[in-house]
Amino acid sequence: MKKIIFMLLFAFSAQAQNIRVEPASWWVGMKNRNLQILLHAKGIGSSKVEISYPGIELKQVHKAESPNYLFLDIEIKPEAAAGKVPIALKNPDHIAYLDLQERSSKAGEGFDGADVIYLITPDRFANGDPSNDNTSDTKEKANRKHYNGRHGGDLKGISAQLDYIRNMGFTTLWCMPLLENNLEEVTYHGYSITDYYRIDPRFGSNEEFKGIVQKSKEKGLKWIMDMVPNHCGIDHWWMKDLPFEDWINNKGKFTPSNHRREVHQDIHVSQKDLEAMKGGWFVPTMPDLNQRNPFMAKYLTQNTIWWIEYAGLAGLRVDTWPYSEKAFLQQWTKDILDEYPSLHMVGEEMTLKASTIAYWQQGKVNPDGYKSYIPGMMDFPFQGALVQALTEKEDFHTGWARLYSAMADDYLYPAPDKLVIFADNHDMNRFFTQIGEDKELFKMGLAVVATMRGIPQVYYGTEIGMSNPDSEEHGVLRADMPGGWKGDKVNAFTGENLDPLQKELQDFTRRLFNWRKGSKAVHAGKMIHFVPQQGVYTYMRFTATEKVWVILNKNKEEVEIPFQEYTEITEGNSTFSDALDGSIWKEKVKIPSMSFRILVAKGE
Template sequence: MKNKYAAKASCILLALFFGQVNANALDIVRVDPPNWWVGMHSKTVQLSIYAKDISSYQISSSEDKVTIVRTDKTENKNYLFVTLAIDPALSTETVFLNFKKLGASTVRYPYTIAKRTAGSSARKGFDNSDLIYLITPDRFANGDPSNDHIAAMGDRLDRSAEFSRHGGDLKGIVQNLGYLKSLGVTQLWLNPVLENKQPNSSYHGYAITDHYQVDPRYGDNALYKQLATQAKLHGIGLIIDLIPNHIGHKHWWMKDLPSDDWINFNNTFSATNHMRESIQDPYAVEADKQQFTDGWFVATMPDLNQRNPLLANYLIQNAIWWIETAQLSGIRIDTWSYSDKQFLSQWSDRILAEYPQLNMVGEEWSTTPSIIAYWQKGASNSDNYVSNLPSLFDFPLQASIAPALKEEESWNSGLIKLYKAVASDSIYPNANALTIFADNHDMSRLMTQVDGDADLNKMALTLIATLRGTPQIFYGAEIAMQHPGTESHGAIRADFPGGWADDEVNAFTGKNLNIDQSQTLDYVRKLFNWRKSASAIHQGQMRHLAPMDGIYCFTRFNSEERWLICLNKNKDAVTLPHAQLVPLVNSGKIAKHFLSQETQLLTQGLTLKARSADVYRIQ
């Protein structure tokens, strides 16, 4: 795989070889995507070619099995968009593109079209049998101190500052894959690792400045591929975090925009109104809808206009390129609903055409189930909008968990909130396909949400492991990381203890963990490793009893097994009578605890420990 500098150098060297360099020689700065593959579902690829006055050149192909089907020019003469048709019978990897204009020498540019990895289109995406582990790479582990300070990148390392770089990188993740496997992790979601050449606060990754390069403070493209390969050897897939909605204001495009309509609001900051409801509101005026989708988050994040078909193609191909390059198992899509909704249908449709079994989860931060449901594949929408997105994050469920556990029980507080969230599942086209979580990088950590109560924290983790959907946990949840007294995102995304050589506490080895941390770590390991083989938890049916007196019980079952999960918020042990449990256990006689293997005879009732969440195999 050639990076932009290597490609440019190759072009110049080839021109020298053919004796064609002169004062008017074409200097191709970059071609995106930097390479492609033969054997894709779509037989065409759109190249974005950037060079001074490139639009005045004619282009041809040296290979008869690679033909130029169209060229598109914009107001900016420094861009040329060229669509190639690739014959599946193409056998050579290097195709030369010839650039010619009157009075200038022909330039031959080598472009790689490689053979696709066998079985690539049939890759299996993440599903409900998985545990997704979310990492903010800058804050997890510093495996390569040599990339901590890169002068050209601007934003410097300072571990004492919450919003500066702290030095975590891809090598640190590679080095700790064994630890992740021990937790029962089967999928890794990394906050974006692509180049964020922003002047400050770039550590979060959501202000991309180059769609085709890993940020050098994390490593490079080769190391990202190595991470994916090594993770696979540990039984772990890699999920990429993509942002089709916006870029960083230091993106290389911003110095010379490809077209006048590349950025919304004529490249002038106009804030989004965040009114996601307007997209589904039958009474909304168009101005409100436009301000939501076209408005910028902040002045440093220009909002992309995906109605421009050249930009839409660029973003779609970029997603496909990373999936194919790094052999990824899924995509997490940032700020899903803020992009143009017709583009979103096209984006997901074309990706799934290449990878029919891939999974993608969108971030639509709303606690209203109908708003989440609108965007899921299979939704019957009143405006006839068709979505192709398989999964969304279940924010309504997330918002119910901490209040359900912390609040006093009443007709409208406490566990009833969790019950109502689950009872709303009929609103979704496929509630089982949702991705469930208790916290993430943008909100208070779970342990802080429950006011540092280790018992409530354990209950929440048990819910995430046993309710329908695909579970996701945030790095550090396994050691009950918390940030009392602050809601700063820099504190929420704190350094993982043990990720730096001089850390006094080391979660990877267990060194100096306190009792809550040690016990939580032990429980998470047991819980999610048990979950791997619990088929009824993955895809089984569910039944639950309405909560009563601080107790909530539900069952997950299929033809092979039945699990009973019970939460007891009370300060004392409670024995549930057999008659109350019959709707959940049917004819089951014995409840065997999933960890201790201790059994209880259900005809004598089921005794729940105080302030507990326990799982039982019903036999």
């Protein structure tokens, strides 16, 4: 008899395992009580559904066009308790479960100008567990010799370097996507997702991700997750069995986007061009998700909330922002912020036009009436202006004038302090390459990133002057961090065998961003800047109790700045100290050639 019961239980369990449930877990006590569950298994579309669990009400069952899906609308009432919620399906008989949990994470704390983001390409940062470089359930195998191959970096590698990251002065981690990318090739970057609820096993597990976020919090570090709501990978599990014909734009067939992002603001735009932008695929391996399908929209929203709650995230970076549906972005962002009001998120709009970036920021009053809810954006206009300011000859319209003009455009933004500023990122040449591998320009550039309004972001390896002079291939500029692999002769984490220049740049970066941690004026102060004069650009960040004066000198000779020339900001302060070298300056200050000073007002 016991044997018969065991066999029946085994068969019952096997049926449960054959059903894909997304999300498979949720939480009691969420502000939004409603949840939509996707079920996928052969032939379950004709099943009748019963849920018998205190505090759980099955509101509606939706059939899909495919006979292998059901979408369940349920309400999780306040009296519901944590536990396994059985979802019984009849004719054919199946059983599935929703794991209902207590809310325990302190998710959605946000990040702001007091933070410095460290951007990592996880496959290229550090390999802490070589045993997961290849797994039985992923197609592409490791090949560190190829710039587009998988090199083996993982969560354990990042975890081992959390002290390094913290000691460099960084406070927040942003990794390129960590979710499963199970394609045949070029999967290291993470943007071809094939399972939205699973960390790629070559990086680790869901539990490992949750663990490293918690470990980071204990060390004073926050986590931002890179979300990709616009597209999935061509080998995503649902591509073999779409629930609806319109689940993927253009009926699941590759039709290229025109990549004309300004169509969203263009008052003369044709519908043909608008549809080609938002409905076209980014590339052939990235099917474009149809966010106009209400089930897709709900799926993406819940998935984002799931990761925030599950891992305890502080914020989000949102990939390819203008490629998505405007109405979807509006509701998606609002729903997330309704659940997590303190969460900060920034969108990627890769343009040098401040007006286009500003259009998307929360609080912007747009001529077309579009109301966006995303608090911040990536400040590409700043990045472009910074590189031009550093590399161009000084003239009325060039050199420092580029940065001055970019900052003068801040009137366009509802909240310029919520933008993320950076010298480079994972989609462009390394900063050191862009400035001709000039160490003085490097230092001036990072000084600006550290002291300008906004939230600074530094790309991994920038601190040691990583460069890509011989190739602009993404796989090259996303090269391995020295010391992240056993046997590396150069180790950026310990300093072993770094050359003198690498050490100098790393020491400078560490000193700069650790000083920044204590400056309230730089974190959230107001700003006054002055029209560049004769190769000198200067600005001040200040609060009622602190003044930080930044002076940048691109001349080939030293310049002397009398305080009286800037009485608008120096009045009441006759003495300033250099934040980095400690030198004291009274009534005037000398700025070395091709250099800068960050001056802090001394109490009078």
